[in-house]
Amino acid sequence: MKILVPVKRVIDYNVKPRVKADGSGVDLANVKMSMNPFDEIAVEEALRLRESGAATEVIAVSVGPAKAQETLRTALAMGADRAILVETEDAVEPLAVAKILKAIAAEEEPGIVMLGKQAIDDDSNQTGQMLAALMDRPQGTFASKVAIEGDHVSVTREVDGGLETVKLALPAVVTTDLRLNEPRYASLPNIMKAKSKPLAMKTPADYGVDTAPRITTTHVAEPPVRQAGEIVADVDALVAKLKALGVA
Amino acid sequence: MTALVFAEPHGDSVADATLAAVTAASQLGGDVHVLVAGSDAAGQAHAGIAGVSKVLVASDDAYAHGLAENLAPLIAGLADGYDAVLAPATTTGKNVLPRVAAMLDVMQVSDIINVEGPKTFKRPIYAGNAIATVESSDPKLVITVRTTTFEKAAAEGGSASVETVAGPGSAGSSEFVGLDAVKSDRPELTSAKIIVSGGRALKDGETFEQVITPLADKLGAAIGASRAAVDAGYVPNDYQVGQTGKIVAPEVYIAIGISGAIQHLAGMKDSKTIVAINKDPDAPIFQVADVGLVGDLFTVVPELTSKL
Numbered sequence: 001m002k003i004l005v006p007v008k009r010v011i012d013y014n015v016k017p018r019v020k021a022d023g024s025g026v027d028l029a030n031v032k033m034s035m036n037p038f039d040e041i042a043v044e045e046a047l048r049l050r051e052s053g054a055a056t057e058v059i060a061v062s063v064g065p066a067k068a069q070e071t072l073r074t075a076l077a078m079g080a081d082r083a084i085l086v087e088t089e090d091a092v093e094p095l096a097v098a099k100i101l102k103a104i105a106a107e108e109e110p111g112i113v114m115l116g117k118q119a120i121d122d123d124s125n126q127t128g129q130m131l132a133a134l135m136d137r138p139q140g141t142f143a144s145k146v147a148i149e150g151d152h153v154s155v156t157r158e159v160d161g162g163l164e165t166v167k168l169a170l171p172a173v174v175t176t177d178l179r180l181n182e183p184r185y186a187s188l189p190n191i192m193k194a195k196s197k198p199l200a201m202k203t204p205a206d207y208g209v210d211t212a213p214r215i216t217t218t219h220v221a222e223p224p225v226r227q228a229g230e231i232v233a234d235v236d237a238l239v240a241k242l243k244a245l246g247v248a
Numbered sequence: 249m250t251a252l253v254f255a256e257p258h259g260d261s262v263a264d265a266t267l268a269a270v271t272a273a274s275q276l277g278g279d280v281h282v283l284v285a286g287s288d289a290a291g292q293a294h295a296g297i298a299g300v301s302k303v304l305v306a307s308d309d310a311y312a313h314g315l316a317e318n319l320a321p322l323i324a325g326l327a328d329g330y331d332a333v334l335a336p337a338t339t340t341g342k343n344v345l346p347r348v349a350a351m352l353d354v355m356q357v358s359d360i361i362n363v364e365g366p367k368t369f370k371r372p373i374y375a376g377n378a379i380a381t382v383e384s385s386d387p388k389l390v391i392t393v394r395t396t397t398f399e400k401a402a403a404e405g406g407s408a409s410v411e412t413v414a415g416p417g418s419a420g421s422s423e424f425v426g427l428d429a430v431k432s433d434r435p436e437l438t439s440a441k442i443i444v445s446g447g448r449a450l451k452d453g454e455t456f457e458q459v460i461t462p463l464a465d466k467l468g469a470a471i472g473a474s475r476a477a478v479d480a481g482y483v484p485n486d487y488q489v490g491q492t493g494k495i496v497a498p499e500v501y502i503a504i505g506i507s508g509a510i511q512h513l514a515g516m517k518d519s520k521t522i523v524a525i526n527k528d529p530d531a532p533i534f535q536v537a538d539v540g541l542v543g544d545l546f547t548v549v550p551e552l553t554s555k556l
């Protein structure tokens with residue numbers, strides 16, 4: 001069984017994003033970019049399934065600019081077998097990403113497509129669900145545990161009310177939550193080895209997908225800033241404050 | 249213009265999250281219908297929501313457990329008669345609605361915080377570090393709603409008609425196995441007026457319980473936590489507040505031993521008043537706190553609890 005892992009290049013989670021002064025977007029020039037943290041978790045989970053014998057091959061794929069090759073090399077250095085970059089300089093929305101991934105899945109026939117539950121830049125939380133719909137296959141979103149059981153996968157999901165378990169017929173789409181695993185670091189030898197692993201270059205046109213956006217961002221603004229308040233001297237002063245708020 | 253709201257499953261009653269989504273739907277300027285996947289009694293409860301003119305009830309067992317494989321074809325099938333389909337951005341809404349959107353070949357607008365015009369919305373991006381104004385060009389709107397930023401519609405006073413609907417039923421590809429629910433008598437995190445939240449500094453589950461619970465009990469508060477506290481196993485996953493946990497906006501949020509990472513702030517910075525207790529005067533949480541106390545939580549929190 002193959003596992004397909006879509007990975008997205010995003011602003012590093014340690015960087016505080018700055019809105020451009022003209023309101024056209026977030027300033028990504030000279031900002032550190034990394035693999036979306038949820039996607040690292042997806043790569044890790046796919047590798048563990050391969051290492052346990054449940055999967056045979058892990059293929060990383062990214063839709064994005066030429067620089068997303070770095071992100072794919074990171075996935076290869078972690079241990080993915082090969083990679084596909086669908087290169088486009090345009091911003092591609094989740095629906096179009098899902099259509100591209102569907103076309104790739106039709107060629108590769110993976111048993112599982114393992115995505116992040118959300119990308120930390122756009123926070124859309126859609127791509128996996130959309131892909132599952134387009135493939136007409138089941139979805140296990142927000143996964144904190146994944147177990148292959150014959151021709152099914154059991155997925156434990158982090159939901160508002162606790163932990164939910166569902167059983168899905170393979171092939172299936174899984175999206176990762178933070179507690180699924182702790183991703184490994186790529187070792188130096190593996191980083192070197194990754195440089196010679198296959199990385200196929202494609203374009204959205206190769207898959208016949210129209211990536212024209214359906215949603216236009218007309219303006220991007222800073223959120224209202226909170227002013228730092230007062231530091232009180234001791235617990236008594238805090239109690240007085242809470243009483244004034246009507247809390248106690 | 250008619251909008252369909254997919255109600256958050258909530259037994260035989262109405263979830264606050266649904267009431268917020270109804271408000272957002274009303275702001276689109278037309279009729280609002282609600283789809284309830286559940287019992288007839290749940291349908292009747294939703295008929296009382298002010299501003300709702302029709303309730304559709306789908307009571308087939310296939311729709312009982314929020315399985316997206318079964319619900320999405322039901323909703324997409326009904327969408328023909330609607331200009332917009334909305335759901336609260338709960339884990340259920342976030343699971344089901346993008347699947348509906350893809351079936352309709354529509355780009356979903358996720359997690360809106362404001363309705364600016366018939367097809368224009370505000371939504372947070374980059375963990376709330378930027379607010380984007382976005383305009384959809386799709387013929388139909390598919391929207392998830394951030395429930396903390398919309399007033400709740402009145403749960404009573406409406407008199408909607410109730411209809412039953414049937415859908416394609418089970419898709420047969422997924423099965424609900426079980427829910428490991430965290431039972432608690434406390435207010436629910438997302439609708440609580442006061443939240444006491446603990447971070448990594450609480451050391452372990454036992455200490456968390458000993459320090460945080462008595463204070464929360466005194467205040468009648470819900471309990472939240474940072475990701476670090478959840479990852480370390482002090483408390484269950486559904487306590488997590490933040491970009492990837494729950495979004496909350498209580499009257500008062502008390503952050504104890506939480507540093508204030510942007511991912512945590514993303515989940516609570518719309519709280520009316522933020523109180524922070526931290527031993528590090530330079531902790532970033534103090535930059536957003538209205539009231540701060542610098543001190544060792546193991547002494548000041550018990551003292552605070554005893555003085556309230």
Ligand SMILES: Cc1cc2nc3c(=O)[nH]c(=O)nc-3n(C[C@H](O)[C@H](O)[C@H](O)COP(=O)(O)OP(=O)(O)OC[C@H]3O[C@@H](n4cnc5c(N)ncnc54)[C@H](O)[C@@H]3O)c2cc1C
Pocket residue numbers: 005006007008009010025026028036038039061062063064090091092093094097114115116117118119120121122123124125126127128213215216217
């Ligand atoms: C005018 C405009 C400008 C934009 N500018 C930017 C910008 O400057 N920077 C930016 O990052 N975004 C930008 N976007 C948003 C971008 O086009 C996508 O909508 C968004 O990045 C897709 O990710 P998401 O967070 O919405 O997906 P989610 O649904 O949250 O992602 C979930 C998962 O899907 C997978 N996935 C998502 N996208 C890809 C991908 N491209 N390749 C492989 N796997 C993927 C990953 O596994 C990810 O974890 C812009 C959009 C518009 C319309």
Ligand SMILES: Cc1cc2nc3c(=O)[nH]c(=O)nc-3n(C[C@H](O)[C@H](O)[C@H](O)COP(=O)(O)OP(=O)(O)OC[C@H]3O[C@@H](n4cnc5c(N)ncnc54)[C@H](O)[C@@H]3O)c2cc1C
Pocket residue numbers: 013037038120446447448449473474475476477488489490491492493494504505506507508509510511512515525526527528531543544545546
């Ligand atoms: C993709 C991604 C998503 C994330 N999503 C979330 C999310 O949804 N929610 C979330 O919370 N985090 C999230 N995080 C994690 C986040 O970056 C931080 O790591 C986390 O919030 C830190 O938790 P903390 O404040 O409890 O711990 P720390 O940062 O370790 O802070 C502990 C604080 O306690 C103080 N302290 C220590 N001892 C005492 C004492 N005796 N008395 C008083 N104060 C004391 C310290 O001064 C420190 O400020 C995410 C991270 C990533 C990468």
